Amino acid sequence: MKKRRGVYNKWAKTVVLNKKASIRSHVPHTLLFSEYSLRKMLHLYHMVYVKPNKGSHGVGVMRVESNNGTYSYQIGAKRKSNLSWAQLTASLKRKIDNTTYIVQRGIHLSRYKNRIYDLRVVLQLNESRAWQITGIVARVAKPGMAVTNGAQGADTHTFESVIAAQGGTELVERLRAEFHNVCIDCAHLLYAKYPYLNELGFDIALDHQMHPWILEVNTTPEATPFRKLANKSMYNRMMQLRRLNARRS
Structure with missing residues (x-):
């Protein structure tokens, strides 16, 4: 075939x-990932998914949440909580590296x-x-x-x-x-x-x-x-x- x-x-x-x-x-509302777009989407929806633009099988997909000035994210079964904005963005950028990602409104x-x-x-x-x-x-x-x-x-x-x-x-x-x-x-x-x-x-x-x-x-x-x-x-x-x-x- x-x-x-x-x-x-x-x-x-x-x-x-x-x-x-x-x-x-x-x-769902979707933007290309940047620090600015992530902040905007979290302000609007409080929970978003950050996804590789060309990924598959759920690999690299991160669920990111904001809660009263602190942030958390989950990738697979691993979760990091009580992060500052600087800690969140630094951690995400290490995972994203130079790959293109999107930010999508999270649906509960x-x-x-x-x-x-x-x-x-x-x-x-x-x-x-x-x-x-x-x-x-x-x-x-x-x-x-x-x-x-x-x-x-x-x-x-x-x-x-x-x-x-x-x-x-x-x-x-x-x-x-x-x-x-x-x-x-x-x-x-x-x-x-x-x-x-x-x-x-x-x-x-x-x-x-x-x-x-x-x-x-x-x-x-x-x-x-x-x-x-x-x-x-x-x-x-x-x-x-x-x-x-x-x-x-």
Whole structure:
């Protein structure tokens, strides 16, 4: 199978998505990292995520918080607290070095069994070259972790089981319809800019009001979370379309 072409610049993808107002309300406020942008975002939101612009698997992602004049941050399971501004920025800059990072508004995630979770929604071009949702799965973080990536130990659950526990089948159907509208709109925007794309993986957070936030769009998403489910129908469909799109690309 041919190597899939992707877009790995998170900032560039964010700029594309923010062009449409109906999508903008689902994209957390994001800026390129600097000491000034970090201070501004912490003043606005008190909790932010600092991410490598071209990273993956949650590696290097830091959760940063301000609390009454002191600061803390968490990377993986390690947390540093009660830092001054000078201590915070010096520590972050050592980790960032000369790499480009972004600062993203932190979303306080909904919880499942007292663990944060997000959703991975996969879209692919189907036989008619139309964008189609081929899979939705929930990723539930390890206790104490600030990220939900499988590479960081998150567990995989069906979308229906996690969301039904929050609000029953009515919430499951409402969110499914909302993901269909928002994600397909996003796919059209990204495809217009990057016409070689044929597969997208949306990392979607739900806040406490169950409002969906697009944390990231992966242009070469892994099918691994879907392979872990007992029912392999979504995984099989993804691989079928992946093979088809590899042949015609």
